[in-house]
Amino acid sequence: xxxxxxxxxxxxxxxxxxxxxAFGIDIPVNYDIHGIDVSRHQAVIDWQxxxxxxxxxxxxxxxxxxxTEGIESVDGRFRKNWFEAKKAGIPRGAYHFFNARxxxxxxxxxxxxxxxxxxxxxPPVLDVEQIRGTSVANLQQRVxxxxxxxxxxxxxxxxxxxxxxxxxNYLAGKFDDYPLWVAHYLVKNKPRIKRNWIFxxxxxxxxxxxxxxxxxxxxxxxxxxxxxxxxxKD
Numbered sequence: 200x201x202x203x204x205x206x207x208x209x210x211x212x213x214x215x216x217x218x219x220x221a222f223g224i225d226i227p228v229n230y231d232i233h234g235i236d237v238s239r240h241q242a243v244i245d246w247q248x249x250x251x252x253x254x255x256x257x258x259x260x261x262x263x264x265x266x267t268e269g270i271e272s273v274d275g276r277f278r279k280n281w282f283e284a285k286k287a288g289i290p291r292g293a294y295h296f297f298n299a300r301x302x303x304x305x306x307x308x309x310x311x312x313x314x315x316x317x318x319x320x321x322p323p324v325l326d327v328e329q330i331r332g333t334s335v336a337n338l339q340q341r342v343x344x345x346x347x348x349x350x351x352x353x354x355x356x357x358x359x360x361x362x363x364x365x366x367x368n369y370l371a372g373k374f375d376d377y378p379l380w381v382a383h384y385l386v387k388n389k390p391r392i393k394r395n396w397i398f399x400x401x402x403x404x405x406x407x408x409x410x411x412x413x414x415x416x417x418x419x420x421x422x423x424x425x426x427x428x429x430x431x432k433d
């Protein structure tokens with residue numbers, strides 16, 4: 200995953216949003232691959248129902264799930280989600296919710312002890328969206344430590360998840376070589392961020408068969424060949 204190879208949506212090629220009552224939200228339909236991210240807050244998920252849902256050309260093509268948080272917490276639904284998503288044939292990814300006050304290395308070990316990535320899985324994700332009163336320098340140091348440990352272990356560049364403002368204020372210029380999953384809601388063109396991005400979380404109130412709660416919706420910024428190239432090969 201070399202730097203500078205991530206895909207950019209042209210400013211003049213704005214997404215076309217279509218309202219789908221079954222999904223409960225407007226969806227940018229000129230992206231090919233749509234997905235969700237979940238945690239214990241979605242409770243029990245029927246991943247077979249998630250996989251089976253398709254409205255016109257829109258279906259769930261990947262699922263990220265929370266694995267760990269901080270230095271010792273494991274999401275209560277992770278192991279079930281991890282197993283059931285794979286069983287249903289949905290490409291899966293795991294993320295760690297970062298605590299800016301704790302050691303990045305210790306948090307990386309928590310993730311590594313919990314998540315066994317296999318061929319066909321998405322790269323590991325670091326969800327960093329709170330500074331929690333620490334300094335920018337300390338935040339960046341700890342994020343960098345997490346990324347180095349995880350990249351060395353899995354031999355793949357981790358994805359950074361955050362919102363557009365947080366990235367610009369606290370991470371820009373330090374982690375631009377890493378693929379970005381950006382959260383930016385209530386917009387009708389593209390995420391308001393200058394750098395390249397690979398996933399866009401565009402809504403947090405979607406509905407999917409098999410999930411009783413609201414769920415975050417995302418798109419992948421590329422085609423099926425690009426997506427397959429992103430998946431872990433070994």
